[in-house]
Amino acid sequence: SELSYARYGKDNVRLYKVHKDQETGVQSVTEMTVCSLLEGDIDESYTAADNSPIVATDTQKQTVYILAKQNPVTPPELFASILGNHFISSYKHIHAAHIKITVHRWTRMTVEGKPHPHSFMRDGAETRVVEAVAREGEGISIRSGINGLLVLKSTGSAFYGFQRDEYTKLPETWDRILSTEVECGWHWKKFASLEDVRSVVPKFDTAWEAARTITLETFAKENSPSVQNTMYKMCDQILAAAPLTEAVEYSLPNKHYFEIDLSWHKGLKNTGKDAEVFAPQSDPNGLIQCTVTRK
Numbered sequence: 229s230e231l232s233y234a235r236y237g238k239d240n241v242r243l244y245k246v247h248k249d250q251e252t253g254v255q256s257v258t259e260m261t262v263c264s265l266l267e268g269d270i271d272e273s274y275t276a277a278d279n280s281p282i283v284a285t286d287t288q289k290q291t292v293y294i295l296a297k298q299n300p301v302t303p304p305e306l307f308a309s310i311l312g313n314h315f316i317s318s319y320k321h322i323h324a325a326h327i328k329i330t331v332h333r334w335t336r337m338t339v340e341g342k343p344h345p346h347s348f349m350r351d352g353a354e355t356r357v358v359e360a361v362a363r364e365g366e367g368i369s370i371r372s373g374i375n376g377l378l379v380l381k382s383t384g385s386a387f388y389g390f391q392r393d394e395y396t397k398l399p400e401t402w403d404r405i406l407s408t409e410v411e412c413g414w415h416w417k418k419f420a421s422l423e424d425v426r427s428v429v430p431k432f433d434t435a436w437e438a439a440r441t442i443t444l445e446t447f448a449k450e451n452s453p454s455v456q457n458t459m460y461k462m463c464d465q466i467l468a469a470a471p472l473t474e475a476v477e478y479s480l481p482n483k484h485y486f487e488i489d490l491s492w493h494k495g496l497k498n499t500g501k502d503a504e505v506f507a508p509q510s511d512p513n514g515l516i517q518c519t520v521t522r523k
C-alpha cells in the first residue's frame with residue numbers, strides 16, 4: 229500500500245482578540261475558530277514512524293496565538309494568509325498550508341441609543357468564514373463566505389410550473405413561506421503572494437458586507453419564483469459588486485413549513501388563503517446549490 233493523501237494540523241483553535249483604542253477608550257473584539265492543516269515532505273511520519281518532519285499540531289496552535297498577537301486578525305482573509313504564508317516559509321519541507329477561519333458574531337450593543345464602548349452581543353449563529361490555501365511557488369487561494377444566516381419570509385415566494393407526472397403530489401403555490409439557512413461563498417482570483425493580499429485588504433470587508441446585504445435584500449425584495457432563480461440573482465449581483473472574485477456559490481436548504489388542515493374540527497379553515505397556523509419541518513428539506521462564474 230502507499231500513502232495517497234496526507235494533511236495534518238490543529239482544528240478548533242479558539243481565539244479572542246481585543247483592540248483598545250487608547251484615545252477614545254473604545255474597545256473592539258474579534259472571536260474566531262481556526263483550523264490549520266499542513267502538507268509537504270511528511271510521508272515518513274506516516275509510513276516509517278519517523279516524526280522528524282512533524283511540526284507538531286501543538287506548535288501550530290501556539291503559532292496561531294503568537295501570530296494573532298503580532299498581527300491583525302481582521303480581515304480574516306489577511307490573517308489566514310499570514311498564517312498560511314508563515315507555515316510554508318518557515319519550514320522548507322512544508323509546501324502547503326490550509327487555513328480555515330470561522331469568525332463568530334460579537335455585535336456592538338446599542339445602550340441608551342448609543343454604541344457601547346465595550347459591550348457586545350451574539351446576534352445569531354451566523355458566521356463569516358475564510359478558507360485560504362498557501363502553496364509554495366503557487367501563491368494564495370482564498371474563498372470567503374457566510375454560514376448559518378437563517379432567514380424567513382412569510383410571503384413573496386411562489387413555486388409553480390414545475391414538472392408534473394404520476395409521482396408528483398406537491399400542489400402549485402403562488403404564495404408560500406420561504407425559509408433557508410444561507411451558506412454562500414465567493415472565490416477570489418489567485419493572489420501571487422502575501423503582499424498581493426495585503427494590497428487589497430479593504431476589499432475583503434467590502435465584499436463581505438456587499439454579499440450579506442445582497443443576500444438579505446434580494447431574499448426580501450424578490451417575489452421569488454424558486455430558490456434556484458433567487459440564488460442565481462444573488463450570485464450575479466455579488467460578482468458585479470466584487471470585481472476581484474471569480475465565482476460565487478450558494479447552498480440553500482429549503483426549510484419547509486407545512487399547512488395544517490383543521491377542517492375536521494368544526495370545519496375550521498386553515499388551508500390555502502386561510503392558512504395561519506403551520507407546522508415547521510426539521511426534515512426532510514430541499515437543498516438547492518449553484519455556482520455562478522464570469523462569462
Ligand SMILES: O=c1[nH]c(=O)c2nn[nH]c2[nH]1
Nearest residue numbers: 387453454455456482514
Ligand atoms: O424553490 C423550490 N425549488 C425546488 O426545486 C423545489 N422542489 N420542491 N419545492 C421547491 N421549491
